Amino acid sequence: MKRASFAVVGHPNKGKSSIVSTLARNDEIKISQHSGTTNHANKVSVETARSGYELVDTPGFQRPAKVLNWLKQHANSADQRANAVARFIEDADCQKNFPDEVELLTPLVKGAAILYVVDGSRPYGAEYEAEMEILRWTGQPSMALINPIESDAHIEAWSNALAQYFKTVRIFNPMKADFEKQLELLAAFAHLKPEWSTTLNLVTEDLTAARLAQKENCSVILARLLEDLCLYQTSQKVLDKPQAEKIQPLLAKTYQYWMVDREQKSIQELFAVYAHFHTDLSMDRLNLPPDLFDCEQWYMWGLSKQQLLTVGVITGAAAGAAADMMVAGQSLMLGAVGGGLLGLGSAWFGADKLVDAKLKGLPLGGYEACYGPIKNKNFPYVIIGRFVYLYQQVSQRNHAIRKTMEINSIALNEQIKVLEKSAQKELHSACDKLVKQKPVENLAALLAPLFE
Ligand SMILES: Nc1nc2c(ncn2[C@@H]2O[C@H](COP(=O)(O)OP(=O)(O)OP(=O)(O)O)[C@@H](O)[C@H]2O)c(=O)[nH]1
Ligand SMILES: [Mg+2]
Structure with missing residues (x-):
């Protein structure tokens, strides 16, 4: 069965890595308030008992308008669009001029579905349209995720705009989404591509059991x-x-x-x-x-009598030598003379007393x-x-x-x-x-x- 793969894409600093981190239950992924933290596509496997899927964290779009221009120059009709994107990532000049876009589009060309992430606390703007258009050109199944980073002030405007580009639009907060919400999202993923639904449903079952x-x-x-x-x-x-x-x-x-x-x-x-x-x-x-x-x-x-006998033998041989008395102590099972206790040395152990004891015999x-x-x-x-x-x-x-x-x-x-x-x-x-x-x-x- 083919494994599902999702590339998490969008503007820089919108919580893409945070979403990957939460869904993959992986706290090693780099997240920071600095824009451009992720600068290479990073494949993260989610493994469950019987199944799994893949998330690809990606750098944000840097120059989407220019990239869209390039693409338009390389496709005359809708049927050529996916191919133009494939040529874009292979093109040496594009790799040099648009490294972030090449990184983020590569997993899509290889078959990953799109999870487009936006920030619902910031207003919608037409500047996002170039990136959404580019994503549409890949022809991959897609879903938009509104991450209300600071508030949900602009969720409605975003929902209206996104609905024109994406069939599925969901609100998902990677910091707060509980286990149930994460499973709900996974269920929505399973609907994106019919051939992935079996493996993804297994993932849900496995996660629940886990x-x-x-x-x-x-x-x-x-x-x-x-x-x-x-x-x-x-x-x-x-x-x-x-x-x-x-x-x-x-x-x-x-x-x-x-x-x-x-x-x-x-x-x-x-x-x-x-x-x-x-x-x-x-x-x-x-x-x-x-x-x-x-x-x-x-x-x-x-x-015991046996131990007393040993006292006699050992103390006789070691009389006067503090270090040797320690050894004697251990063999007498007077307790492990370890760690801090060693510092007290023979003073507390009482070499003389042992010798005395021997001389006097008992007790x-x-x-x-x-x-x-x-x-x-x-x-x-x-x-x-x-x-x-x-x-x-x-x-x-x-x-x-x-x-x-x-x-x-x-x-x-x-x-x-x-x-x-x-x-x-x-x-x-x-x-x-x-x-x-x-x-x-x-x-x-x-x-x-x-x-x-
Ligand atoms: N309070 C809050 N902060 C968030 C949320 N999502 C992301 N952040 C913060 O936003 C900042 C950017 O998050 P990242 O996950 O690194 O964003 P990114 O899109 O991967 O950023 P780049 O890799 O730079 O493109 C970090 O400081 C996160 O802690 C959220 O839902 N709530
Ligand atoms: Mg990132």
């Missing part, structure tokens, strides 16, 4: 995030209580860093699900309850200093609220939008409150289990309604 799968994906991402954040605990085995107190700030840092980082990872996954790879996000960092270091959570630990014991997990009942709701709110923004964000995504913390807090109040019984009980570090079956399915 949209559902994206939501499911989001509930899985959130479920994993919740489980990880609610279970996470960082701990370090130490010899005595003062040491445990000493490493508290370090544990706190490790813990906070891990939690924030873990949430960030999920946010990245969320953006990736919706193919937003270049969005800057401004959102308050995840705030954790201040004091998770609980002295009650220090556990006495003892070593060799210590404490386990723990940080986390969070037992605050509200915590899962905070995570859910943040994620669902972000989901709402990301899933509705059109790919033509380039500005930073600002997540307002007041709106975010409101969302969390509303969510907590309205959460159904099942969700409440799931959250309750999570903060008790109990497993929740089918968590993703329980969360799914939040993504409706």
Whole structure:
């Protein structure tokens, strides 16, 4: 089956690239307020599970009146017009004098249909007629899109004028058009050329199915995030209580860093699900309850006979050498002495004490200093609220939008409150289990309604 292809053409700076970006869900396409941003035809493939189509972003018309003159000199009657356009793009002088028109007409000569874009917030003028006339000469199926960039002040005048050149005229705002509107436009594309309708209808079906799968994906991402954040605990085995107190700030840092980082990872996954790879996000960092270091959570630990034996061997060999004591610590499973903890060196590890312990034989014991997990009942709701709110923004964000995504913390807090109040019984009980570090079956399915 032949793939549909659409060249998006028009005056410079009317939102052609924005339309391509939104329809193709591609946020890499260059868009800017400077006229002439696109200076080469850029083919963008839209791939779906079973089908696809092609959009060609093009530079704007620069000298349409001159181009139309050239064409008129090369065609005496209507039947020669398409051929004159084909000669125009091949002509070396034209390529030199009218590079933008050659770029934008080439895909049309190769069989692409026309999507002619105008700005409905600016008045109509006869100067557009040369470009519309040129497009008509190509003989390709066509549609006009009115993009109300700043307002819809001149839509009516535009509609009247465009109707004389194009059978189909639609209003389409690439910044605001939601998923339904995008599908409606796709349905109109399918009517442009009968031989494309099958593949384009498949595209619509695929996109609809993909949209559902994206939501499911989001509930899985959130479920994993919740489980990880609610279970996470960082701990370090130490010899005595003062040491445990000493490493508290370090544990706190490790813990906070891990939690924030873990949430960030999920946010990245969320953006990736919706193919937003270049969005800057401004959102308050995840705030954790201040004091998770609980002295009650220090556990006495003892070593097995086998381990005691190892203490003897290793400490005997390494006595006095701080660096070697670290190694000894690891082999004794006193906890990984990694990252920041290394900085504390043998002082906290207590080489002498180990040796002492060996000399005295028994007992060799210590404490386990723990940080986390969070037992605050509200915590899962905070995570859910943040994620669902972000989901709402990301899933509705059109790919033509380039500005930073600002997540307002007041709106975010409101969302969390509303969510907590309205959460159904099942969700409440799931959250309750999570903060008790109990497993929740089918968590993703329980969360799914939040993504409706
Ligand atoms: N507010 C708003 N801005 C828009 C809309 N469409 C386009 N713009 C802005 O208009 C400017 C031009 O958009 P582009 O998509 O780069 O226009 P273009 O027709 O591809 O421009 P050239 O490549 O220079 O011919 C950018 O700053 C867009 O952000 C719209 O519907 N609403
Ligand atoms: Mg452009």
